[in-house]
Amino acid sequence: MGFYETIMEKEKYPTQFYISSKGNVDGLFLEYHANILFIKTILKEGIWQSDVYFDSAGKTTDSLHIKNKDIETYNNTLKKWEPKSLLVYANYRFDEKGKIYEETYGRHKDDLKKYFYYEDGALKADETCFYYRKEYDSLGVLTQQIDYNWETKEIQTLGYENGKLAIKKVEFDENQIWNPDGTITKSKKTHKPNHISKSYIIETEYYPNGKIYRYKKNGESKEYREDGTEAIYTPMIKADPEMDNETEPTADEDLENKVYQSGAIEIKPSYPNGIDALYKFFHDNFITPEVEGLQGTVYLSFIVEKDGSLSDIKILRDIGYSTGQESVRVLRKSEKWVPGEQKGKKVRCLYTLPIKLPLQSK
Known part of the structure; x- marks a missing residue:
């Protein structure tokens, strides 16, 4: 029991820690690189609680710890997403000014919830993995939204310009597996040579008045004028005013x-x-x-x-x-x-x- 200091064999730098009356590493566990504090770990009777990482100037760069947080999770029985209180790791990353620019929550090394911030602290992006992602400009205006439709197994991306819908993309990938735990993985199955794919990508671009400008599906495209009529480009043949009768062009x-x-x-x-x-x-x-x-x-x-x-x-x-x-x-x-x-x-x-x-x- 008591405070100890040892030299790590590989790094050759001192490491300080405390042993409790039960024989467990308890409290602070300090690691140094080049005699500069690199990481501070807090343990409670041998169980990890948090890590704090420092740069060479002693400023905090990362902070990782455990906490309870309400996070949207997929309910496979009800086939919908709903908030649930989970014990997760919380990871905060700091810029040179000491401000948080990234905040993530997860379990088993997988991120579940993410937030990203501008330098002034304004929200840049908000994401629940495999559910949605929203991105904002520096003024807080929505610029892009990605939604995962667990009924149709489609991923929809909406792009906005000055607050108006400018483009919509809908993707379906037959090789994606939408798992009961709310994750999406790739299928390892191989298809026969004559297999006809069911995957598709549909892109729709819009005029500022909300009408369709261009519609594309799997590479095939149609364009429309602002009045909604299809823009069909036909051959332009010069007419000969001296000819009385119309003839087919060569x-x-x-x-x-x-x-x-x-x-x-x-x-x-x-x-x-x-x-x-x-x-x-x-x-x-x-x-x-x-x-x-x-x-x-x-x-x-x-x-x-x-x-x-x-x-x-x-x-x-x-x-x-x-x-x-x-x-x-x-x-x-x-x-x-x-x-x-x-x-x-x-x-x-x-x-x-x-x-x-x-x-x-x-």
């Missing part, structure tokens, strides 16, 4: 005038030196509105002509404050593009460009 005429979807041709149109060069041009020339917390994505569509010039520039979606008009202005100032090609010939091609604000220098 194959060469069709290739000469048709507007192609960028994903349907052999060589897609591109910006000189790559798309990163275009985004850098936007970063250097775009005048950002002085609106605190402004973020989101502006979508433009345009035709890349056979000579690389741009025509029919349209704002498919913006985030207000004239961001669409400013995007068009900057795009018109940019260099000519490298046109797309089909069957060895340059062709006109429809292109959609997303511009994410605030702009980042590439």
Whole structure:
């Protein structure tokens, strides 16, 4: 019984601890690295209670201990999530200023509940594993939400821009196993060569007014105008005013005038030196509105002509404050593009460009 100090064989640094009357390590258990306190462990009659880690300056970097906390858990009998008081480990991580930036709770080395914080202490993300995750901007506005639907076995991701739903993605993976304990794991089964997959991904993008802009399922896509009508791009054939009767265009005429979807041709149109060069041009020339917390994505569509010039520039979606008009202005100032090609010939091609604000220098 009493206070002891020993030298750990591997690290060769002193370790201090206390032995209780029952022969158990009790109270503080101190470990040093290079004569600097590295970890402080609290035990009660040999049973671990908590750990506190320190950096070289003596500041707390991590704190790990046991506590009771109400956490949403999956009730397999009722087929729903409900709060339950659990004895869990609580782990707090601190930044250089001593503020908590991550807070997690778990059991058996698995995290169950997580919180993440900005430097000012505002909530950045809130997650219950395999149930939901919510992310917020620095002003507390919801930017993304992930929900796990345990009835349909689908994972739904909702993306918001300026408080409005901008994109929804629904995923179903036939290889995922949704376990009775509320965890999701991967199946180890192998499929036969002729197996037809039941997995799918459905993505829906929205205009600011809530109407659908684009719908994609497993790679197949449809686009819609703001009035809800489907945007179908048909060949554009030049009419000959001197001809009295309409005639069917030849194959060469069709290739000469048709507007192609960028994903349907052999060589897609591109910006000189790559798309990163275009985004850098936007970063250097775009005048950002002085609106605190402004973020989101502006979508433009345009035709890349056979000579690389741009025509029919349209704002498919913006985030207000004239961001669409400013995007068009900057795009018109940019260099000519490298046109797309089909069957060895340059062709006109429809292109959609997303511009994410605030702009980042590439």
